Amino acid sequence: MDEDGELRNPFPSPPSHYTKYTAHNLSLLALYNSRLPDHPNPAQHQVLSDQQDVPEWPLTQLEKPRIDWILEEPDAYYDVFGDRWFVKDRIPSLSELGGNQLYPEDPSVDRRPALLSILRSLLVTYSQLTSSVLAPPPTMDQTEPPEWQGHVEWTNVLGLNLMAAANELRPVQARGNLELLMRRQLDLRREETRLLHAKCDVLEAKLKDLRVSAQLISNFATQDSTEVMDLAPPHLHPIDVEQEDVRRWAEEIG
Numbered sequence: 001m002d003e004d005g006e007l008r009n010p011f012p013s014p015p016s017h018y019t020k021y022t023a024h025n026l027s028l029l030a031l032y033n034s035r036l037p038d039h040p041n042p043a044q045h046q047v048l049s050d051q052q053d054v055p056e057w058p059l060t061q062l063e064k065p066r067i068d069w070i071l072e073e074p075d076a077y078y079d080v081f082g083d084r085w086f087v088k089d090r091i092p093s094l095s096e097l098g099g100n101q102l103y104p105e106d107p108s109v110d111r112r113p114a115l116l117s118i119l120r121s122l123l124v125t126y127s128q129l130t131s132s133v134l135a136p137p138p139t140m141d142q143t144e145p146p147e148w149q150g151h152v153e154w155t156n157v158l159g160l161n162l163m164a165a166a167n168e169l170r171p172v173q174a175r176g177n178l179e180l181l182m183r184r185q186l187d188l189r190r191e192e193t194r195l196l197h198a199k200c201d202v203l204e205a206k207l208k209d210l211r212v213s214a215q216l217i218s219n220f221a222t223q224d225s226t227e228v229m230d231l232a233p234p235h236l237h238p239i240d241v242e243q244e245d246v247r248r249w250a251e252e253i254g
Contacts, residue, residue, distance in 0.1 A: 020055070021062060029059040094164040102161045107168070115165055122158040125151050 028048060035047050048054045070076045076087040094101040103114035129151035138146055 017061070020057070024053060025055065025059065025062060028054060029062050032059050091168055091170075093168075094160060099160050099164070100157050101164070102157070103165055111165060115162070118158050118161050122155065122162070125154050125158065129155065 028051060031051070032044065032047055036042055044058060045054060070078060071087065077084050078087070079085075093105050095105060102118055103111045129148055132146070132148040132151055135147065
């Protein structure tokens with residue numbers, strides 16, 4: 001397979017020069033760059049004359065691509081697998097793609113009047129197209145193209161302009177959708193927070209009621225125990241007995 005075909009392969013093989021990126025060659029490149037300021041003649045073999053296995057091809061091929069050089073270009077781009085990609089991704093205008101652009105190319109200019117004119121022209125052309133289709137077929141000696149063919153071509157031009165203008169509005173639509181999504185998420189967070197606060201208020205009210213109920217039960221229990229002690233018979237109350245009285249009672253019994 002040739003090189004161009006290999007680059008456009010969906011699963012391309014690694015570039016043929018990947019075998020040059022060995023540890024030995026990379027160390028030679030680092031040594032070459034360190035010695036280069038001290039040599040007026042930057043010949044590779046002269047700078048690395050004391051090294052072995054110096055390749056014939058220039059070691060500078062192993063240098064990383066300079067991104068700053070790419071960004072200095074007005075239309076900075078890079079090639080990957082045979083396809084060209086621009087650093088600053090943008091949607092090309094219809095005129096850049098070779099089409100007949102009927103609306104202003106400058107995005108700062110209001111395009112609504114031009115788009116309204118395109119829409120009206122599209123409706124009028126469609127009406128004329130239906131009328132031309134109902135016309136009788138051309139004769140054999142007629143050399144001019146049929147009327148409906150011109151209407152079809154003009155309809156394609158108008159449709160391309162509408163689609164191109166809509167595609168250029170996709171970033172604006174994406175920003176609008178993102179803003180709506182973020183606002184929706186913010187509203188949901190606020191609603192969830194409000195429900196949590198309301199639930200916490202309900203729980204705090206229930207806990208307050210439970211504390212009041214427990215306090216009332218504790219007061220009633222203390223009052224009941226005091227009334228029971230006051231109503232008890234005198235002989236049920238504890239009597240203070242000293243040790244001397246117990247000894248005298250024991251001697252009397254003995």
